[in-house]
Amino acid sequence: MIVLDRLKAEVPDALRDPEARYLEEPRGRWQGQALAIVAPSSTAQVSRILRMSHDTGTPVVPYSGGTGLVGGQIKEGGDPPILLTMDRLSAVRAMDAQAGTMVVEAGAILQNVHEVAEAEGWIFPLTLASQGSARIGGLLATNAGGVNVLRYGNARDLVLGVEAVLADGTVINGLSPLRKNNMGYDLRHLLIGSEGTLGVITAATLRLFPTPQATGAAMMAVPSAQAALDLLRLAQGQIGEGISAFELMGKMGFDFLNEVGPQLRMPFDKAPEWCVLIDLGLSHGTPEEALEVLFSKAYEAGLVTDGVIAQSQAQRQDFWAIRENIPEANRRIGSISSHDISVPVASVPAFIAEAPGRLARINTFRINCFGHLGDGNLHYNVFPQPGRTRADHEQERVAIKTCVHDLVHEVGGSVSAEHGIGRLKVGDLETYGDPGKLVAMRAIKAALDPKNILNPGAVLRA
């Protein structure tokens, strides 16, 4: 292969021995392949590698933390790709503690970014379960969400600029930290969320935020999803921007944790039908008092039936451990079909009321519904009944997915809220996406990557 010879000649230090971990993904649904695994140590090396790939028409799959759930990092069929792992390109290039900005390379692990920011008195608010292994490049490529979107926005809202390499090796130097800059088209937001199909993000200038003076949390049991939504409105009226997260959890999540672990300290003796985890970060007042006032008002209004306010940061961590381990419990149970969806916030209760009946026409299932209520973003995951396995329902997977996604579409929602399209949802994008938007997306893809070498088959059909 010409391209292998050129890689050996031009970037010999970047070639890696094959390792299985680069070809797997968290749910074990797909198995990747690679012509070569290459770990560039500089933007210039990324540029050289892409130019070679472009010259020879070799596909490239950018690889970041490998935590994606929609197969964006896995190319199964067709020509084996160069797998471009960003783990040697992981420096913090600059930290401006006065302005509250940080320039990091794509391979930086999110947890490390948090620590660097916190050491200087700032926070970088992007927070999600996989933050110990997810890397900035992939988080931006997928416009990751997480638990703090309600307050701080999605990944794209936390980025002032990006540096990226286009398919032919052209470098875009866009790391300016300016807050106002109208020098031409906004390529930053086009690259963010394009899942490595329009360019490879090599570094980003991140916006940091002041550390809230006091943080706190509560778990509150609510009688229904509608009550949870009413509680959110009540909390927003009382506490406003101080609400950092507002997470909804159904009883099934607690049942799964009890059934398969991990074993955790639980706030309620008996798992409630629904509960919310409310996290506050205040610049005035004390979170415990604000949560007590909220609980009293909500109790009077019949919106909550029980509640525990964290009395220490350790207890707050316990609450979060429950929320963050629900995906792990789900993994151990083994879902038949998982759905990362969003609907208009006001439609969440109606969606939750309607979906189980529709699914029951297919078969009887266990449903674990949880997520970021404040964003209308639910993880709506369907599991077998006890004693059955997901293999027993293999032939129903398409019907389940179609049932859920059709309902989401009916209420004006999105069938990809925060995980992206990857390869899993290419058909969904064609089915539910706006036709005019798809025309424009294909035109842009063809213009920026005419040989279709960048993550082919992700987002758009290859």
Add this chain to the structure above:
Amino acid sequence: MIVLDRLKAEVPDALRDPEARYLEEPRGRWQGQALAIVAPSSTAQVSRILRMSHDTGTPVVPYSGGTGLVGGQIKEGGDPPILLTMDRLSAVRAMDAQAGTMVVEAGAILQNVHEVAEAEGWIFPLTLASQGSARIGGLLATNAGGVNVLRYGNARDLVLGVEAVLADGTVINGLSPLRKNNMGYDLRHLLIGSEGTLGVITAATLRLFPTPQATGAAMMAVPSAQAALDLLRLAQGQIGEGISAFELMGKMGFDFLNEVGPQLRMPFDKAPEWCVLIDLGLSHGTPEEALEVLFSKAYEAGLVTDGVIAQSQAQRQDFWAIRENIPEANRRIGSISSHDISVPVASVPAFIAEAPGRLARINTFRINCFGHLGDGNLHYNVFPQPGRTRADHEQERVAIKTCVHDLVHEVGGSVSAEHGIGRLKVGDLETYGDPGKLVAMRAIKAALDPKNILNPGAVLRA
């Protein structure tokens, strides 16, 4: 002309008699032309008109409020365009007072959008001097800034979705209000700020914000631009997100108002060398007290020499009238060269210290420097000495502009902060813009508008 016949046949109600106002711009620098002036009343009509233009290769200039300062709405030479005015497409299509979102058409005037939001208990925070005539379409096409960017972001940050028509008439339906939606490339941000060269925005879903419980303002005299910046840091530490605006004004602005009007109530007997207008919107506490505390601390630290805290909303409006009328006074004096620039916030004092000396090598001028200090965004405008006119300096205009822009570029700033590129700064974008970005911009333009009919010559050379 085939296209005129088709317009008469297909959209007869949209044809307008020629009116001079569509062919002028605020500074009187350019004179436009038009083959026809067309006022579509629906997105479907915009689509039909663009399809005709695309079929016949006829240029189209989208026209919104006409307040742009960089010639984006004016095509002087070459083939006369269809001027597409959005003033019949100005409805508020929907207002969701629960969710805090509003769907408005491109022709809606910003002031009207403010009023509709306020009637429902919300604010739409985009605020600028021309809000009585500027329309949403143009404000988004140019990613307008204004005085509240420090707190709420630029125009693009206030938009959840856009509906737009591409060059060939394809409609993009992107008005979804979802906060989390990763269904493909982000065309919203690509269209916002593209100045009508990639598509015509016909409607947008706007984000509204809770009305602050209490507002207030102060004017504080500061000994230097560095002191103003230190005062900003002090205020951010004390008041945080409650600072809605932090505007810097130089003595020359007051001198101009005294010289040519409008006549306004002034807060200081003698205009200070520099002063700042601080505007607060608080959810807790009273603005007057917060400003008093800030003033005392700042006075002790030597950061302020004098100050007036507004004791009423009328007095607050008086302060803002000064700030908002500086552009009008500038217009009456007649600038030789005006610069809408941004630099890293920390570099503002150095820039202000350095620029006058460099300009003095060209000639002696009066400089009116004012702007949005919190965003590093300065309006740096150069005027003749008393008794001279801008015509006397016509031959120095290029040298002045180059002098200012070169210095901006040296300190890592932008030569277009909030006004856009239009036709005025096409050469600046080529000179100071990132070459890789320009490659990508040209590729995207050619892909979405292969016949170059959409606002040709704006942003990119025709």
